[in-house]
Amino acid sequence: MLPESTVEDWLREDLGHHDVTNEVPGETTGRLVAKEPGIVAGLDAACAVFEYLDVRAERAAAAGDRVESGGTVLRVAGPAREVLRGERVAVNLAGHASGVATKTRRAVAAAREVDDAVTIAATRKTTPGLRGVEKRAVVAGGGDTHRLDLSHMVMVKDNHVAEMGLEGAVDHFRERASFATKIEVEVERPEDAPLAADAGADIVLLDNMTPDETAEAVAKLREHDDDTLAEASGGITVEDVPDYAATGVDVISMGSLTHSADTLDYSFRTG
Structure with a gap:
């Protein structure tokens, strides 16, 4: 369970003091889609970001799953402004973590x-x-x-x-x-x-x-x-x-x- 203060720090770093870019009205949905194959990780952190912003987040894969190019790993729904505010932080976290998991899986396979x-x-x-x-x-x-x-x-x-x-x-x-x-x-x-x-x-x-x-x-x-x-x-x-x-x-x-x-x-x- 990630502390709220950690999520706040992540968002504060990206949003700054006056975020105009994401002032988008209405509701929307979103998907986190892999553009290359790899091992899924970091969805807990990505979900924590969206949930902090009162955006509903639903995992479409579990940590350790292999995802192929084009596969969806996370779906969200909520106010467009908040979905967009959380997007980059969530993508960065999931991408970095999944890269670590993918490299680890390669090392484990090589040892096996x-x-x-x-x-x-x-x-x-x-x-x-x-x-x-x-x-x-x-x-x-x-x-x-x-x-x-x-x-x-x-x-x-x-x-x-x-x-x-x-x-x-x-x-x-x-x-x-x-x-x-x-x-x-x-x-x-x-x-x-x-x-x-x-x-x-x-x-x-x-x-x-x-x-x-x-x-x-x-x-x-x-x-x-x-x-x-x-x-x-x-x-x-x-x-x-x-x-x-x-x-x-x-x-x-x-x-x-x-x-x-x-x-x-x-x-x-x-x-």
């Missing part, structure tokens, strides 16, 4: 060609103010949200290790975190993967390694500890996914799912 067990996950590289929309879009595409914010998991990075040492950093955060909070440790060399597991990591993040280095790190980790999860990350593209899926990692996390996804092209048609 190699290993059904590999999870494709997002990161915190999201657009400020749109994290909820983007993370839900990742789920619509078949991916995992990863941590939603800093409170969901402790990630021990190289700067923490530089300050406190590997074991010292893990111990420091373990003392302060809830028993339910997982600790992930980032490593950049294959030989450090079992050391991170020894230090108490629940998840070892294999960062910026090549597929060959990742496979080596996973092998070293599995020889030492079969319970600790292995995650690959660091500039991985959809095209790279099969090579990383073949390394034996449990998770492939990709910032590009949210920060570099193309917008799915939608058109809003009234009448």
